[in-house]
Amino acid sequence: MTNASWAERDAAVVWHGFTQMAGFLDECPVVVDRAEGHELVDAEGNRYLDAISSLWVTTLGHRVPALDDAVRAQLDRVAHSTLLGHGNTVVVELAEALAAVVPVDRPHVMFASDGAAAVEQALKMAFQLRVNEGQPGRRGFLAFEGGYHGDSIGAMSLGGSGFGADVFAPLRFPVLRAPGFDDPSAVRVATTLVDRHAADLTAVVVEPLVQGAAGMLTAPPEDFAALGRACRDADVLLVCDEVATGFGRTGTLFASEQCGLRPDLLVLGKGLTGGYLPMSATVASGRVFDAFLGPDPAPVTFLHGHSYGGNALAAAVALRHLALLEELDVLANVAARSAQLRSALDARLAPSPAVRSVRVQGLMAGVELAPPGPAERWGRRVCAAAVRAGVLLRPLGDVIVVMPPLTVSAAEVDRIVDVLEAAVAEVAGG
Numbered sequence: 001m002t003n004a005s006w007a008e009r010d011a012a013v014v015w016h017g018f019t020q021m022a023g024f025l026d027e028c029p030v031v032v033d034r035a036e037g038h039e040l041v042d043a044e045g046n047r048y049l050d051a052i053s054s055l056w057v058t059t060l061g062h063r064v065p066a067l068d069d070a071v072r073a074q075l076d077r078v079a080h081s082t083l084l085g086h087g088n089t090v091v092v093e094l095a096e097a098l099a100a101v102v103p104v105d106r107p108h109v110m111f112a113s114d115g116a117a118a119v120e121q122a123l124k125m126a127f128q129l130r131v132n133e134g135q136p137g138r139r140g141f142l143a144f145e146g147g148y149h150g151d152s153i154g155a156m157s158l159g160g161s162g163f164g165a166d167v168f169a170p171l172r173f174p175v176l177r178a179p180g181f182d183d184p185s186a187v188r189v190a191t192t193l194v195d196r197h198a199a200d201l202t203a204v205v206v207e208p209l210v211q212g213a214a215g216m217l218t219a220p221p222e223d224f225a226a227l228g229r230a231c232r233d234a235d236v237l238l239v240c241d242e243v244a245t246g247f248g249r250t251g252t253l254f255a256s257e258q259c260g261l262r263p264d265l266l267v268l269g270k271g272l273t274g275g276y277l278p279m280s281a282t283v284a285s286g287r288v289f290d291a292f293l294g295p296d297p298a299p300v301t302f303l304h305g306h307s308y309g310g311n312a313l314a315a316a317v318a319l320r321h322l323a324l325l326e327e328l329d330v331l332a333n334v335a336a337r338s339a340q341l342r343s344a345l346d347a348r349l350a351p352s353p354a355v356r357s358v359r360v361q362g363l364m365a366g367v368e369l370a371p372p373g374p375a376e377r378w379g380r381r382v383c384a385a386a387v388r389a390g391v392l393l394r395p396l397g398d399v400i401v402v403m404p405p406l407t408v409s410a411a412e413v414d415r416i417v418d419v420l421e422a423a424v425a426e427v428a429g430g
Contacts, residue, residue, distance in 0.1 A: 116150025
């Protein structure tokens with residue numbers, strides 16, 4: 001069957017996220033049949049370099065032998081068993097491995113299936129902690145404009161006004177809002193707000209270093225330490241959402257490390273399993289965990305959990321993935337390829353009048369275009385041209401996201417920049 005015929009079958013029965021289905025077929029979607037290394041292969045055998053890591057999750061690429069083996073080995077043991085009141089050996093091993101590397105004091109890990117679910121867990125933990133400690137009036141959250149924490153109601157409440165959130169305004173709860181990272185004073189303003197509103201706040205929620213979905217907006221890492229100190233001094237919980245930035249994406253295992261932060265709650269997802277299976281985690285500090293301890297039954301108990309939380313197959317591949325990040329010295333490759341990508345984008349894309357700015361942090365990059373008007377849809381058209389040339393990209397409005405696997409090669413970085421430069425020239429020139 002052709003890619004077009006598969007797309008027609010797809011459109012007849014599948015509803016794609018963040019996609020206007022009325023025009024789905026007009027966009028000539030890629031329908032993936034298989035993958036090899038850093039490339040996806042469609043139903044007709046056409047190959048595409050996965051320069052967005054399949055929405056930022058495939059840290060090491062596709063069909064990684066060691067990760068494939070981890071899944072197969074776990075299948076011979078057990079695919080899933082509940083974590084509600086019971087345990088599983090491989091989940092224990094994964095939690096131990098995470099506890100050894102996360103920037104969290106005396107960590108305990110609660111697993112979920114995706115980033116938004118892990119954010120919701122963090123929100124509920126922060127809220128109930130105040131109730132458990134006899135401070136029910138401290139229920140406010142501080143978050144940043146431009147932030148994105150997921151599409152469930154609580155996570156969407158924390159996020160900014162983008163991604164269709166405004167239509168759900170009646171469902172969202174209010175938060176104290178600091179500026180987005182496009183404002184150089186954003187983190188400093190948030191620090192002032194913590195000092196001013198501490199009596200009403202339970203937590204600050206921030207994407208450390210990079211607001212990914214806002215268009216790869218960055219904030220100076222040195223600004224965050226003061227925010228962390230303000231939270232500690234005011235007994236306001238610090239929640240770091242590292243769903244996008246975790247597991248080496250920014251150049252360190254966790255972006256919080258570059259910012260000098262030790263959050264009370266750390267939210268992980270996306271790259272946790274290397275893109276193999278859906279899994280996320282909320283890592284709570286001992287200060288948070290201890291607030292929920294009591295006799296059984298006890299009103300302080302955290303009555304929350306998911307059927308597939310702590311899935312054994314996902315835990316097995318996540319455990320092997322965490323080990324591979326060190327064994328393959330992935331952070332060294334991130335540093336080298338980040339420098340190469342930054343240099344190439346600065347030299348070849350930034351000077352173009354069609355480009356407003358270029359932002360790179362680790363292997364998170366955004367090329368912001370400068371179209372004559374929003375109706376031109378340059379972002380979508382540039383990505384479509386890149387896909388025709390065999391490089392899979394996806395825009396955030398008119399920001400082209402470049403988010404290759406952490407094991408991307410120097411030749412593949414060159415290929416991405418070559419194709420992106422040609423695609424911008426084609427669309428801007430046309």
